[in-house]
Amino acid sequence: MKILVVNSGGATLKYKLYRMPAEEVIASGTVDRLGTAQATLTHRVGDRRRELTEPMPDHLAGIRVMLRELTSASDAPLGSLAELDAVAHKLPHGGEVSGAQLIDSTVEEALRRFARVVPVHNPPVLTAIAAFRDLLPETPQCGTFETHFHATLAPAAYRYALPESWYAEHGIRRYGFHSCSHRYTAGKVAEILHRPLDALRLVACHLGSGTSVCGIRNGRSVEISSAFTPQAGTPMSTRSGDFDPFVLTYLMEETGATVEELNRVLTKESGLAGLSGVGGDLRDIEAAAAAGSAAAQLALDVFVFNIRRWIGACLMACGGADAISFTGGIGENDPLLRSRVCEDLAWLGLELDPVANRTVKEGVLSTPSSAVAVVAVQVDEEIVVARDACQVLAARAED
Numbered sequence: 001m002k003i004l005v006v007n008s009g010g011a012t013l014k015y016k017l018y019r020m021p022a023e024e025v026i027a028s029g030t031v032d033r034l035g036t037a038q039a040t041l042t043h044r045v046g047d048r049r050r051e052l053t054e055p056m057p058d059h060l061a062g063i064r065v066m067l068r069e070l071t072s073a074s075d076a077p078l079g080s081l082a083e084l085d086a087v088a089h090k091l092p093h094g095g096e097v098s099g100a101q102l103i104d105s106t107v108e109e110a111l112r113r114f115a116r117v118v119p120v121h122n123p124p125v126l127t128a129i130a131a132f133r134d135l136l137p138e139t140p141q142c143g144t145f146e147t148h149f150h151a152t153l154a155p156a157a158y159r160y161a162l163p164e165s166w167y168a169e170h171g172i173r174r175y176g177f178h179s180c181s182h183r184y185t186a187g188k189v190a191e192i193l194h195r196p197l198d199a200l201r202l203v204a205c206h207l208g209s210g211t212s213v214c215g216i217r218n219g220r221s222v223e224i225s226s227a228f229t230p231q232a233g234t235p236m237s238t239r240s241g242d243f244d245p246f247v248l249t250y251l252m253e254e255t256g257a258t259v260e261e262l263n264r265v266l267t268k269e270s271g272l273a274g275l276s277g278v279g280g281d282l283r284d285i286e287a288a289a290a291a292g293s294a295a296a297q298l299a300l301d302v303f304v305f306n307i308r309r310w311i312g313a314c315l316m317a318c319g320g321a322d323a324i325s326f327t328g329g330i331g332e333n334d335p336l337l338r339s340r341v342c343e344d345l346a347w348l349g350l351e352l353d354p355v356a357n358r359t360v361k362e363g364v365l366s367t368p369s370s371a372v373a374v375v376a377v378q379v380d381e382e383i384v385v386a387r388d389a390c391q392v393l394a395a396r397a398e399d
Contacts, residue, residue: 003087003389006128017070039062086141089143093118093175102396148175197218202217205331210237211232211234270302285299325374325375325376348374349372
């Protein structure tokens with residue numbers, strides 16, 4: 001079975017072609033700068049890598065180029081597009097519509113409904129779904145929602161103290177995100193520690209341009225920092241994270257700010273970028289802080305403080321922790337940030353190994369005597385989507 005997993009962004013497409021159930025990556029690649037005359041595709045088959053640049057005015061054009069490389073190049077992994085058993089997507093937010101799904105009108109309507117609260121995430125996925133439907137009308141499409149892992153949250157954890165009608169009529173509740181990452185991480189940490197997943201208390205820190213901290217007890221999500229949207233929780237590269245909602249009504253009354261203006265500021269001009277003054281890339285912020293920038297240092301301090309705040313919440317929800325994990329672009333690659341998050345946690349019995357923290361890419365970063373393991377995980381969200389696609393197709397075949 002051959003499954004094409006696609007992750008669609010506003011100006012990017014990332015893809016992996018899997019042979020399942022062997023979980024073999026046959027080909028992979030990235031399309032960047034979609035919507036321009038200088039769009040680029042980086043395509044990999046085995047140890048061979050090829051790059052090309054050509055106009056790709058939209059997602060449809062980018063997908064055409066991607067499919068061309070998968071079928072027409074000299075090392076093409078597909079003899080024809082008919083060999084594809086499914087196209088599988090990572091689906092950002094569909095409210096109460098969640099889990100692994102065959103994409104149909106119900107799924108698409110849910111994505112459209114919540115596009116207004118995740119305008120960076122849902123619209124590109126909807127565009128990609130439509131493009132694949134045009135190009136591969138006979139190939140089933142399925143997807144895994146980024147909220148699905150948190151379906152195990154208790155009502156006390158996911159309900160807001162707001163009118164019942166807001167929940168019943170508008171779906172206002174905490175959903176949680178980064179499900180594919182947290183689900184993969186839980187399994188990988190159990191494997192690394194040689195512990196059964198159903199007896200593991202884990203605090204999983206997904207730290208990238210978007211962040212979330214998840215409490216996982218016995219393989220089930222019991223707490224998550226992200227909420228109604230992925231913007232909640234810790235500060236992120238350009239997104240605010242948590243703050244008092246009455247700030248918005250105050251600004252609307254005080255300055256006449258519109259909803260559109262506030263949305264722009266909260267998603268593109270806040271977070272680490274808003275505090276640091278040097279943008280939202282943590283590498284630039286750390287360099288500026290080292291050079292003496294007080295604003296950059298404040299951004300780092302606020303980021304670390306809020307990660308630790310959410311680790312504390314997850315410790316309470318899990319009844320302690322056997323492990324704390326780090327993944328995502330920052331979590332996997334920034335030993336300085338990891339050491340700051342784990343600083344002064346001797347009261348928890350946690351002892352970080354400074355050498356392992358600097359050198360280990362995936363594995364245990366804590367000392368053998370540490371009561372709480374610290375683990376780095378190189379996350380593979382696409383394989384989670386591919387596995388789910390196989391299950392969706394199997395269920396479809398039984399109907």
